[in-house]
Amino acid sequence: MDVGLIVLDHRLRSEELSPNGSLSVMELPLSAHQRTVLRGRRRTACGREVLLQLPRERALMPGDRLTDSHEQLHVLVTAAPEELLRVEAATPLALLEAAYHLGNRHVALELHEHELLLLDDSVLATMLNGRGLKVTRCCRPFMPEGGAYIGHQHS
Template sequence: MRPRDRLAMQQSGAVTLVERLAAADQRDLPLLQLPLDAQQRTSLRGHRRSACGRDLLLQLPRGAALQPGERLLSADGAVQVQVQAAPEPVMEVRSSSPLALLQAAYHLGNRHVAMELHADRLVLLHDSVLEDLLQQRGLQVERREAPFEPEAGAYAAVGHHGHSHTHSHGHSHDH
């Protein structure tokens, strides 16, 4: 970190978070809760607020999105922060037909819609256009406020932090 950046962080009064902690490295330190929505968990830099209102500054190395339950350590080693999935507006999609639910997942995936996959339902961020489309297909859609933890996707590093994959499509999509 550049000296100029370190000075700016010290002057801001924010707790600067610089490291992800493995379960074996967790310490008996003050623990702040950091509620983040799914999109915020993908950004590893910038100002955030803990659940109790404490100013936090993420300065984490590039890598995979933050996961609920993951712990972060402050630059001075004095504070731990635990990431939480914050409630956000979602839609739960259900059907009495497993095939109809599978078809919906296929069509949503073809549109690159982030979603949670469950045996009995799909969960995705609220979108009124998608809500109408799903209802027209005969699916039950219920709006809720709930934590959203979408599937990481085919190119995400499974179980690894600090590593990501990129890819290019060799085909086109009709959108």
């Protein structure tokens, strides 16, 4: 293992957070997909390499704090900006139909009252434009819906 590589193997619960703020805190920007993969090398916002070795409990969420076995530092998970499509419609029904068609293709979606966000995909952009929807590109953090079975476990 690399010297200086930080191994993050523990999620901190809110009651474990240091109230005095004396610990070093680094930010770990992750894409929506990276937040679902709990093992592997990543790079903090300041360029420090870390190795995730977390229990497979649930996906990481922005705001989660991770630490090493010595709890010498805290790493704050943030949502990294991603290249997205922003979909708007003239009517709520047209936006609902777009969500239906994208969901039928198992596309990860971030849902809002007046817009849908999805990862940039030229084929989907063409399909949505063909349905008369306004499609624009943007770069921002992506927080897709977790799905109907989030938190579901088999006994």
